[in-house]
Amino acid sequence: MAIELVIGAIKAVVIVLLVLGLTTLMLWFERKGSALIQDRIGANRAAVFGLGKRLGLPNFGVINTVLADPIKMFTKEDFVPDGADRFLHGLAPFLALFPVIITFAVAPMGDILRIGKYDIDLQPANLDVAALYVLATIGIGVYGIALGGWASNNRWALLGAIRASAQMISYEIAMGLAIIAVVVTYGTLDLQQMCRAQGGVWFGFVPRWGILLQPVSFLLLLISGMAESKRVPFDLPEGESELVAGYFTEYSGGKQAVFMMTDFAEVLLVAVLITTFFFGGWQVPWLYRDGFHFPGGASWMLPNVVVALLQFVAFWVKVIILSCLQILIRWTLPRLRYDQLMRLGWKGLVPIGLLNLVVTAFIVVAAGGK
Amino acid sequence: MPQPLFAFLAALAIIAAFGTILQRNLIHCVLGFALVLIDLGVLYMGLGAVTVGFLQIIVYVGAIMVLFLFVIWLLNVQADAGVRGGGLGLKLLGAIGAAALAAELFTIFFNAPKLREVRTIAPDFGSVATLARVLFSQYLVAFETTSLLLLAAIVGAIALARRLVGQTARIAPPAPRSAAAETPPRREVA
Numbered sequence: 001m002a003i004e005l006v007i008g009a010i011k012a013v014v015i016v017l018l019v020l021g022l023t024t025l026m027l028w029f030e031r032k033g034s035a036l037i038q039d040r041i042g043a044n045r046a047a048v049f050g051l052g053k054r055l056g057l058p059n060f061g062v063i064n065t066v067l068a069d070p071i072k073m074f075t076k077e078d079f080v081p082d083g084a085d086r087f088l089h090g091l092a093p094f095l096a097l098f099p100v101i102i103t104f105a106v107a108p109m110g111d112i113l114r115i116g117k118y119d120i121d122l123q124p125a126n127l128d129v130a131a132l133y134v135l136a137t138i139g140i141g142v143y144g145i146a147l148g149g150w151a152s153n154n155r156w157a158l159l160g161a162i163r164a165s166a167q168m169i170s171y172e173i174a175m176g177l178a179i180i181a182v183v184v185t186y187g188t189l190d191l192q193q194m195c196r197a198q199g200g201v202w203f204g205f206v207p208r209w210g211i212l213l214q215p216v217s218f219l220l221l222l223i224s225g226m227a228e229s230k231r232v233p234f235d236l237p238e239g240e241s242e243l244v245a246g247y248f249t250e251y252s253g254g255k256q257a258v259f260m261m262t263d264f265a266e267v268l269l270v271a272v273l274i275t276t277f278f279f280g281g282w283q284v285p286w287l288y289r290d291g292f293h294f295p296g297g298a299s300w301m302l303p304n305v306v307v308a309l310l311q312f313v314a315f316w317v318k319v320i321i322l323s324c325l326q327i328l329i330r331w332t333l334p335r336l337r338y339d340q341l342m343r344l345g346w347k348g349l350v351p352i353g354l355l356n357l358v359v360t361a362f363i364v365v366a367a368g369g370k
Numbered sequence: 371m372p373q374p375l376f377a378f379l380a381a382l383a384i385i386a387a388f389g390t391i392l393q394r395n396l397i398h399c400v401l402g403f404a405l406v407l408i409d410l411g412v413l414y415m416g417l418g419a420v421t422v423g424f425l426q427i428i429v430y431v432g433a434i435m436v437l438f439l440f441v442i443w444l445l446n447v448q449a450d451a452g453v454r455g456g457g458l459g460l461k462l463l464g465a466i467g468a469a470a471l472a473a474e475l476f477t478i479f480f481n482a483p484k485l486r487e488v489r490t491i492a493p494d495f496g497s498v499a500t501l502a503r504v505l506f507s508q509y510l511v512a513f514e515t516t517s518l519l520l521l522a523a524i525v526g527a528i529a530l531a532r533r534l535v536g537q538t539a540r541i542a543p544p545a546p547r548s549a550a551a552e553t554p555p556r557r558e559v560a
Contacts, residue, residue, distance in 0.1 A: 085395075085397075088397075088401075128420075128497070129420055129421055129424055129498060132421065132424035132425065132428065133424060135424075135428050135432070136411075136424050136427040136428045136431075136432065138432070139427065139428050139431060139432020139433065140408075140427070140431055140432060142432070142436050143401075143404070143436075146436065146439055147397070147401070150397060150439075150443070158443065161443075162440070162443055162444075165436050165439065165440065166440070169432075169433060169436050169437075172432065172433075189498060
């Protein structure tokens with residue numbers, strides 16, 4: 001019993017540290033990657049004793065992102081405007097970040113890791129209704145944004161908050177429809193079971209990944225997920241040319257940094273969901289529990305520890321690639337107009353999602369599913 | 371569900387419910403209500419109805435309470451302008467409602483089975499499969515009627531909204547712009 005608690009605690013700490021670390025990585029990628037896209041130099045003004053220069057390396061902006069800017073932000077004055085609701089103004093950033101972070105508890109990072117006589121499930125919390133859990137936590141995520149904007153006692157902030165909550169509850173419907181279609185396809189709400197169902201191959205060599213079964217759902221989840229994370233082209237809640245900075249206009253220093261972290265954690269979360277549903281989760285092509293079985297007939301047996309490690313690495317590599325894809329889209333497209341946003345959500349994604357769900361259900365029943 | 375956890379959640383629900391009705395700021399009331407609903411969802415999960423618990427949070431906290439926030443913002447209710455007092459009729463109606471609710475609670479409380487007579491629930495109680503089977507066999511008619519009712523509500527809301535849009539357009543047609551209105555008369559500089 002005690003050892004299981006310890007294992008659970010270790011899994012919880014690992015996932016939280018990983019998410020926070022990857023959030024920083026995404027932040028760095030956003031700054032330096034956007035500079036690359038726009039033919040700028042990007043962050044390059046901080047170094048530790050000029051160490052990189054002495055070694056003849058170009059400045060990659062890592063010190064800026066992981067050290068200089070966080071220190072700057074967390075030592076800045078924490079300003080609360082006059083007439084603001086001080087309690088909710090302080091609570092809101094954390095109310096925004098918390099639901100996103102706890103959603104990662106059901107991220108399936110790998111299959112079974114066998115240490116001694118213990119079989120460790122690499123999903124931090126094995127929940128058999130994990131898909132519902134994801135929808136519930138994403139639904140709660142609206143509150144931090146909405147209350148942050150309201151508690152600031154600022155009209156731009158309130159407008160941003162109203163825009164954000166309208167956008168998020170609209171796109172949650174499309175997101176839910178996409179997820180339900182996947183659930184119908186696999187006949188389970190358990191993310192770990194979905195990953196297991198994506199093992200093996202079709203025609204002897206094609207991995208059985210979900211994107212080949214549910215391409216429409218993949219696009220729906222990608223678009224609605226990007227809308228949920230409120231980044232360009234869906235950044236109307238911020239809309240700096242119209243609303244100063246939207247819901248976090250009146251935030252500075254550490255609290256603003258927490259809002260920023262929420263954005264990047266949401267990018268990661270969307271990537272985790274897409275990886276789990278459509279890219280096999282922790283599945284590595286042709287890797288089975290006992291090692292590789294290549295299409296040609298060759299095999300390469302591996303111990304369980306190596307297999308588990310490969311799966312773990314594969315999962316996070318897929319997540320990072322999909323996060324980078326989202327950042328690439330963010331720096332490529334212009335912002336939508338508000339009527340375009342609502343039309344895309346309600347008249348575009350929701351009908352497509354409904355149709356996709358109905359077709360999926362018919363095919364599953366016709367194929368003799370559960 | 372462990373007893374201390376239940377005691378904690380129950381106490382939290384009661385405190386949050388008092389917060390909902392006693393606070394003067396409407397946004398704080400909505401937050402208190404949201405906390406009650408999350409708390410109830412967790413209680414459902416603890417009592418074995420995991421699916422219902424999550425659905426409670428998705429539907430009530432994730433959607434309906436956000437709409438409450440919306441309505442408060444769009445109607446521009448001032449922060450401290452909660453309903454104070456109210457007429458005698460309203461008070462009477464409230465008293466009757468409260469009395470009915472209290473009577474109902476007492477009836478349930480005193481007719482509840484003794485704790486030692488409570489049977490343990492089946493292991494698959496509250497799972498998605500069990501819930502779906504009950505919903506689509508025993509309560510199929512009620513379920514489908516409810517969905518029809520919701521559909522009618524959606525269509526009705528859209529019809530009302532469209533009619534209002536049409537009316538405002540008829541009441542206030544865009545004023546014809548004359549050239550004189552567009553360029554203000556130039557003041558002659560002496």
